[in-house]
Amino acid sequence: MRTPPPPAGTTDPQGLASRLGRFARPGLPKYVALRDAVVDAVNTGQWPAGTRLPNEQDLAAHLPIALGTIQRALRLLVEEGIIVRRSGHGTFVAPTAIGRMNSPLHCRFVDDTGRDYLPVRSQFLSRAEVATKGPWTEALGAGRILMIERLMHIGDEFRLVSRIYVRPDVLPVFEELPARKLDGENFKDIMWRHAGQAIGAVQQFLSVRPLPDDVAKRVGVKRGTPGSHLEAFAWSTGGTPLYFQEFFIPPHGRRMHLPSSGRDPGLLADAP
Amino acid sequence: MRTPPPPAGTTDPQGLASRLGRFARPGLPKYVALRDAVVDAVNTGQWPAGTRLPNEQDLAAHLPIALGTIQRALRLLVEEGIIVRRSGHGTFVAPTAIGRMNSPLHCRFVDDTGRDYLPVRSQFLSRAEVATKGPWTEALGAGRILMIERLMHIGDEFRLVSRIYVRPDVLPVFEELPARKLDGENFKDIMWRHAGQAIGAVQQFLSVRPLPDDVAKRVGVKRGTPGSHLEAFAWSTGGTPLYFQEFFIPPHGRRMHLPSSGRDPGLLADAP
């Protein structure tokens, strides 16, 4: 009998072994394949937060991977914030593993307590193929680019406009899904479940200038009101560009929590 | 004869061995000690950018550290952006190693070419001990806190106000240095040379609201003009809080490049 101190259940090495088979490819380092297998198990919801992983010895015994390599994969997962480990205790899926991987950049506005975020509701505005050049072409390269524009309602306090640019050949979901599915809360879940890739690096740029007229109208401020323009580029851990996203943010009374690359320490309360 | 393809010179394992002695302490993992020794050599300017490090075999042969452990330290340094490595080529101090470590968050505004930053000139405004509570107390804890306020001139185009909060017991330089030394270009160099710690994590918050009146006056915009308020917390790799910094940014025509945690891929031109 094994003791599962935190919530949730445990995981058997066998299950991971079969999963590993789907990710192991010739040329791909084993520690990457193992990481991918774990990420997948977490992403698909099969290993909810708090799930206990087998210990290092068990993994090394039941997988065709040496202990040192196992450890390297686990270190990688810790750095990415997917799992947490405690000496003499065990290895567990991190409390917020899914959210951290899936949406390093959705709108997080800190509430009055400083320990939580305001609820966000997204409203689909438009989806279009863009042919013009812009920051998105720099990042995503040539080829077809799809833009999805949404209006984000932040805790019934204010609104902002978000535009995300993706390559439909990399993320076909965006083209295939009916417009109404692009609406609502679970946008990001849908999105990264289909991408299946973890974000490796994020680059962000901020400018402060009058909001475009159409945006000002959407978010309900006077024409010419200055606001923040936040641009973000995201790459997978493999280095392939994933998306370009821009936000037009009118003046408001909240603090927006910007994402950092890789492991995100979370809110200040539980900072490193 | 060894061939040093990039600029600068090479390094001998012996020199590193003596340096390592100053960092190795009982209880401290060897890979951390080696990392610290390299960081120190780079920070003190003794290994300028492009300096070639000995290869893995040499290091393992001349240091009391096994190859696997050497590799772990070098991986760590790569993740932190201190060194760059190329198979079959060698290990070199990264082109911008100092800048990246020392100032993950100084004002970087992209110029017209999109490949470089505008020149920044900083002007000392005031230094004071703050007793009031604020975001800085959350991060830095109780105890004395020193605030240094500066006016940053961005490429003769506009100005912004920067305030940095530190604990004088952690970074005594800030208290000891005469005010005129806190002025000018080399502020950040002075600063992190004395800190000797690499930044491990950065957390950032953005709000958009009217600039405080005193700030508006300093940067030369009308009272009540909305601007961006950027707050940043930085921790060392060890997890101890290093500083809290805030920027008041008026509307302008440039893109500010926000720092990301850990290794920073640089400008878009040389992104991953």
Added chain:
DNA sequence: GCCCATTTGTGCGTATGTATG
């Protein structure tokens, strides 16, 4: 184009130390 030395990158197996309950 091809071989070859150099150097990094990956993987294995083992041993030992340290934190936790």
Added chain:
DNA sequence: GCATACATACGCACAAATGGG
């Protein structure tokens, strides 16, 4: 004290990338 499990370290072998002859 004791068992468990993570953490560090060692030494070796081989694969893959690079650059020069």
